[in-house]
Amino acid sequence: MTAKIIFFDFDGTIANTRDTFIEIVNGLSGEFGYKPVNQEDIEHFKNLSSREIIKQSKISLIQIPFLLRRVKIELNQKISTLEPFIGLSACLHQLISKGYTLGIITSNLEKNVITFLQNNELDHLFKFIYCDTSLFGKDKVINQIIRKNNFKRENIIYVGDETRDISAARKSNIKSIAVAWGFNSPQILTKYEPDVLIYSPQDLIKAVESLTEKVIIPSRDIHQSFQLTISQKGDEIRI
Numbered sequence: 001m002t003a004k005i006i007f008f009d010f011d012g013t014i015a016n017t018r019d020t021f022i023e024i025v026n027g028l029s030g031e032f033g034y035k036p037v038n039q040e041d042i043e044h045f046k047n048l049s050s051r052e053i054i055k056q057s058k059i060s061l062i063q064i065p066f067l068l069r070r071v072k073i074e075l076n077q078k079i080s081t082l083e084p085f086i087g088l089s090a091c092l093h094q095l096i097s098k099g100y101t102l103g104i105i106t107s108n109l110e111k112n113v114i115t116f117l118q119n120n121e122l123d124h125l126f127k128f129i130y131c132d133t134s135l136f137g138k139d140k141v142i143n144q145i146i147r148k149n150n151f152k153r154e155n156i157i158y159v160g161d162e163t164r165d166i167s168a169a170r171k172s173n174i175k176s177i178a179v180a181w182g183f184n185s186p187q188i189l190t191k192y193e194p195d196v197l198i199y200s201p202q203d204l205i206k207a208v209e210s211l212t213e214k215v216i217i218p219s220r221d222i223h224q225s226f227q228l229t230i231s232q233k234g235d236e237i238r239i
Contacts, residue, residue: 091202
C-alpha cells in the first residue's frame with residue numbers, strides 16, 4: 001500500500017539549527033555548570049546516540065529538562081536568522097505535488113516552529129505540527145496520532161536526523177528515513193538500521209518512493225491554503 005503520510009523531525013532535518021544550538025548551549029554553560037563544547041567534542045558527539053550524549057555530557061539528569069527549555073527559549077531570539085537545508089524546500093513542494101501529507105513532530109517549541117515556517121514560506125506545506133514532545137517520547141506521540149486519526153502504519157514514513165528518531169519509528173512500527181545532513185553521523189545512524197539513509201535533500205523523493213514501492217535503497221559507502229492544525233495535547237488532526 002502506498003505510503004501517503006510523512007512525519008518530519010524539525011531540528012536538523014528541516015531547519016539547520018545545529019550551529020545555533022551549540023552557540024546557545026555554550027552560552028548557558030556557566031549557568032548550568034558544564035564545560036563549553038569545542039569542535040572536537042562536536043565531532044565526538046555526532047557518533048553517539050542521544051542517550052550516550054546525555055551520559056557523557058555529565059549534566060545532571062535533573063537539570064537537562066530545564067537546560068533544554070532554556071535552549072528552546074533562547075532559540076526564539078535567533079529564529080529569524082535560520083533557514084531550511086539547501087534543496088529541502090523544493091523537495092517538500094514536490095512531495096505535496098505527488099499527493100503526500102506532511103507533518104512535523106518535534107521537541108521544539110510551537111512558536112519556534114511556526115515562526116520558522118512562516119519566515120521561510122513553508123507553513124502552507126504542513127497539515128499538522130505536534131510540538132514540545134519529550135526528548136525520548138516521540139514514539140508515544142506517533143502512536144497517539146495514529147490511534148486518534150485511524151492512520152494505517154504502513155502508510156507512514158518518519159524522517160529524522162538522530163538515532164532517537166529511528167528508535168521512535170521502530171517502536172511505532174512505521175518506516176524510517178534517516179538524514180545524514182543533521183546532527184548524528186552516517187556511521188551511528190547506520191548502526192540503528194533505518195529503512196533508508198540519505199545524504200542530501202535531493203535524495204528524499206527517491207527514498208520516499210522506494211518505501212512506497214517497498215524497495216529499499218542500499219546505503220552508500222560511508223566514505224564520504226489549508227488550515228494548519230497544531231496538536232500539543234493529542235487533539236484530533238484534521239486532514
